[in-house]
Amino acid sequence: MIIGFVQTKGGTGKSTLAQNVAFSKSASRHYDSIALVELDHQGTLRSWWEEREEMGFKNGGVSFHHISSTQKEVFQEGIKAITQHNDLIIMDIPGEGTGRLHTRFACAFCDVTVIPMRQSTNDESAFLDNLYPIIKDIVLAVPEKQGQFHVLPVFTHPRAGLNKIYAHFRQVLPPHVTCLKTVYPARAVYENFNRKGLNLNEYAAVVASNRKYRQQVEKAIEDIETIANTLINIGRKKDGATEGK
Ligand SMILES: Nc1ncnc2c1ncn2[C@@H]1O[C@H](COP(=O)(O)OP(=O)(O)OP(=O)(O)O)[C@@H](O)[C@H]1O
Ligand SMILES: [Mg+2]
Numbered sequence: 001m002i003i004g005f006v007q008t009k010g011g012t013g014k015s016t017l018a019q020n021v022a023f024s025k026s027a028s029r030h031y032d033s034i035a036l037v038e039l040d041h042q043g044t045l046r047s048w049w050e051e052r053e054e055m056g057f058k059n060g061g062v063s064f065h066h067i068s069s070t071q072k073e074v075f076q077e078g079i080k081a082i083t084q085h086n087d088l089i090i091m092d093i094p095g096e097g098t099g100r101l102h103t104r105f106a107c108a109f110c111d112v113t114v115i116p117m118r119q120s121t122n123d124e125s126a127f128l129d130n131l132y133p134i135i136k137d138i139v140l141a142v143p144e145k146q147g148q149f150h151v152l153p154v155f156t157h158p159r160a161g162l163n164k165i166y167a168h169f170r171q172v173l174p175p176h177v178t179c180l181k182t183v184y185p186a187r188a189v190y191e192n193f194n195r196k197g198l199n200l201n202e203y204a205a206v207v208a209s210n211r212k213y214r215q216q217v218e219k220a221i222e223d224i225e226t227i228a229n230t231l232i233n234i235g236r237k238k239d240g241a242t243e244g245k
Contacts, residue, residue: 156184
């Protein structure tokens with residue numbers, strides 16, 4: 001199964017979500033081999049992965065792949081090889097600066113495409129202008145793809161009324177795009193956990209003796225498990241749950 005985090009608008013949490021979902025317990029419960037794939041030449045995840053390797057952290061069933069070429073053939077070959085060797089693929093799909101090639105091809109490859117979006121007119125109009133035309137093209141070419149595009153409301157206030165958020169997105173989103181009934185809250189812990197190559201669970205172990213930090217990271221782990229579960233369930237339902245463990 002391929003889950004892609006895509007946004008043509010920068011800084012909406014794609015890379016952070018991709019790295020955390022790849023290392024989530026929900027993912028390892030269902031899948032033995034998980035590939036975290038960065039399609040962004042900026043290499044946010046690659047630098048983090050290199051730090052992990054330097055620190056000698058264990059990656060369990062998770063492997064990392066960086067495809068930065070915008071050449072269609074190189075991209076397709078790379079993805080094909082990764083899908084042959086992995087059960088779950090989590091893709092971090094780049095934004096505006098990288099050109100549209102990756103965005104279009106990567107979205108077409110995904111089974112579940114997640115669009116992290118803030119509740120802001122800026123994000124919403126950038127989506128309608130840049131990403132939505134790509135989605136419309138894909139759905140027009142392959143009508144079965146129309147159920148795969150889901151907005152994940154991001155950087156929500158941790159105590160925000162969820163029904164209000166969903167109602168807002170339901171109103172502004174165009175056809176073929178639904179709003180997930182789960183959110184990715186804004187939390188300071190997401191800005192800090194991954195320094196020195198750590199993942200969320202490893203960070204939890206490091207801050208275990210500090211009650212305040214421990215509680216924050218526990219909440220973040222809960223967010224991620226809920227998001228990962230939601231996405232995996234969508235994908236497994238589509239597949240008739242034939243994939244994975
Ligand atoms: N839930 C969150 N709450 C608060 N800050 C967050 C959260 N998730 C990520 N961040 C921070 O927001 C910034 C953008 O996140 P991230 O790099 O994951 O976004 P991106 O969409 O991959 O950005 P880019 O378009 O540059 O690739 C980072 O500094 C990150 O640490
Ligand atoms: Mg990124």
